[in-house]
Amino acid sequence: MPTPQPTATPQAIIMPTPQPTATPQAISSTDTQTLYNEARKKVVRISFNTGNGKSEGSGWIIENGWVITNEHVVNTQRFVTIEFPQENRLEYKRVTGEVKGVDTKRDLAAIKINYSQEPIPTKEVTINDIGEQVVTLGYSAGNAGVPSTHSGVITYVKESIDVDTDTLTPFWGQNLKGKISVIVFDADADPGDSGGPLIDSQGNAIGVVYGRLNTTNGKAVTGQQFATNIVSVREVWEDLKKGMNTSNK
Template sequence: MRKTALYSRSAPRPGPTSPSSASDAEARAVPMPDTTARARWQRAAAFLGSPRGLWIAIGVLTFLLLFTLAQALRPGARALTQEDIDAAVLSTLEKTPLPSPAARAAEVIRPSVVRVTGYRAGKKGEEDIEHGVGTGVVIVDKGVILTNLHVVQAADTIKVLFADGLEATASITGAQPENDLAVLQAHKIPDDLIPATMRSTHDLLPGDQVVAVGFPFGIGPSYSAGVISGLKRVFRSPEGKQKLTNLIQFDAAANPGNSGGPLVTMDGEVVGIVTAILNPTPARTFLGIAFAVPIENAAAAVGLHPF
């Protein structure tokens, strides 16, 4: 059964407010419907569906079964207690370490990430030529995908590759040039497409952990962890043709091909769309400074208004 896009809201956190954030009213987030419980169930389901989660569940169930049989076959056997169950769970957790926060975030967002490839029409009788590779994230279960405008705007044909291996063509249905955003509609989608959960950026702070997901140089999906380095940053393209404002600066590794991919919290919730890296050299590779468009702007590009 397909699910609609999800939104979540985090409780406000104490922290200093910079003058720039106080003066930038347009970047303030509007409260969103609280789906924290649903997000927790999604994360729990994703963990139990992962190899580690499955082995932990199998280990606990196996212990309980063997323990129950042993007690039942022994004369004067005592009943299974909560302490026995707690001890079994603790023993399993000690022997099977839980995945890192970044690994859990990657598992949650993985089904919603797509590879976006643009093609230019070849000469008559020749195949189309690959023009560029980027990333996208599914935000509505009907196949609505967010990516960067610069990834697809010069392409004659666009193809998206879903997490389950399905490849489909897609069309541009909307654009927000001032934020380098494009909205794609896939022409075919998996049977049970899972949209990402989007989360307001209103309580993000420098130092918060994030994961950038994408297809750097076409390799992926790749996951890199880091922290938010700053907020409300300004970036001007190397050619000087475009100026982007109100950006999230982060230090998780990003390279050509990461454009359009999601920047997520440790809960796997999307707070931004990766859009640029700062490198004053011709190499145009990662030097430790990357930028993402806040998800509020991205949601506005498709007419979603819980923000």
């Protein structure tokens, strides 16, 4: 009979140690400063004289030779003053802008300028982008050449909102009307920031800041600022450049 051979000793299967998943990180102060520095010279202060002083707001370069802002920033003006930040933050370049098309439904206005500046890249967002880190730039502090900035996150994206029934209160009292896409975010925005860009962590402008909600049903509300989503801007931008009023589109 053959000599029995010892069976192999079973070897334990070593399972890999589970690795912790990465915790999402907020935009660091360094990253916020980088986003600010990249966008600063592309964010402008818009103003015009009224019978009682000066009206001011913000805007930004959406393409070379064109500024986008809110309709309520330009009001009924045909020409407005545009102030561009320069490398030296104590200086700015002043030019005249001609208001072309306006849209009260989306609270948008297109301004033609004779000034060359690289635009801020744009990107549409959806509900899948909730939680994305964002920053705002605008002139609520009132200093030409030095826009202020705040950081926060996208708290909600209303992809098709009928503001006739779901009322949002912009800074200057109007209401957007019709089905548009609105970004809700918690970064601070104040009067004077209207028309400025809402920028994501990659440096894309994803919306045009237009307002905030202060109260609902008589109760104070915080962290409810709004921007018109770039998807709604793109619906009408080419027509705005042609001088059209796209409020009914």
